[in-house]
Amino acid sequence: MPNRHKIFTIACTVLLSIFLSSYRTIASPKSGIFGSTEYMSTELSAFKKWNDLRTRHKNNLIRDTHKGTFNLRTKCRMSSNFKCLYDEWSELVGILKEESLFKKMDAINRHFNQFDYITDMANWQKKDYWATLNQFFNRDGDCEDYAIAKYYSLIELGFKPQQMRIVIVEDTNLNIAHAILAVYLHDKIWVLDNQISTITTENNILHYNPLYSINETAWWLHKRL
Numbered sequence: 001m002p003n004r005h006k007i008f009t010i011a012c013t014v015l016l017s018i019f020l021s022s023y024r025t026i027a028s029p030k031s032g033i034f035g036s037t038e039y040m041s042t043e044l045s046a047f048k049k050w051n052d053l054r055t056r057h058k059n060n061l062i063r064d065t066h067k068g069t070f071n072l073r074t075k076c077r078m079s080s081n082f083k084c085l086y087d088e089w090s091e092l093v094g095i096l097k098e099e100s101l102f103k104k105m106d107a108i109n110r111h112f113n114q115f116d117y118i119t120d121m122a123n124w125q126k127k128d129y130w131a132t133l134n135q136f137f138n139r140d141g142d143c144e145d146y147a148i149a150k151y152y153s154l155i156e157l158g159f160k161p162q163q164m165r166i167v168i169v170e171d172t173n174l175n176i177a178h179a180i181l182a183v184y185l186h187d188k189i190w191v192l193d194n195q196i197s198t199i200t201t202e203n204n205i206l207h208y209n210p211l212y213s214i215n216e217t218a219w220w221l222h223k224r225l
Contacts, residue, residue: 144179146194165213
């Protein structure tokens with residue numbers, strides 16, 4: 001397990017390099033998540049894992065013209081309720097369509113937090129691999145895979161990509177890198193986290209130091225004094 005110094009040395013070096021290479025697209029700093037100052041850039045080409053994930057996810061989507069929904073069903077793993085995990089998710093999305101935005105977030109967070117945590121090395125024999133929603137159904141995943149699954153599920157429920165970000169943080173309690181989903185709604189930032197059973201606002205979490213956040217339109221470098 002990497003220590004705190006190593007996490008920041010590697011992360012800061014990489015992010016600084018990306019930041020400097022895209023300086024022309026950097027917007028003015030603003031207040032950001034977890035008490036940080038954030039610097040936005042629309043230059044996403046350096047984020048190869050994120051871009052590759054998005055391409056693979058798009059390729060997995062098969063438009064069901066009869067139902068008007070996306071179909072991710074290929075092979076099917078059974079849940080503890082002896083249901084196909086895709087079918088179970090699809091039923092939940094259907095039930096939540098008419099619910100409030102808050103209930104959608106809470107239900108999706110609870111649903112995916114039931115999945116088993118498994119490291120990328122054990123799952124994919126790679127140090128860091130960003131799995132698609134379909135892959136998460138079939139093989140579970142680690143922290144960023146939970147966040148990605150929630151991200152795409154909320155898009156299915158009408159949330160806009162611009163409302164959400166995958167946020168890479170340092171967990172200062174455990175001295176490890178971690179990933180969560182942040183949802184910007186009603187002038188609050190809601191955190192969907194596989195380590196926290198219920199959704200909460202970012203001001204209630206004191207042990208996360210944000211490094212960067214990303215969605216389909218931009219990425220943000222976070223710095224906290």
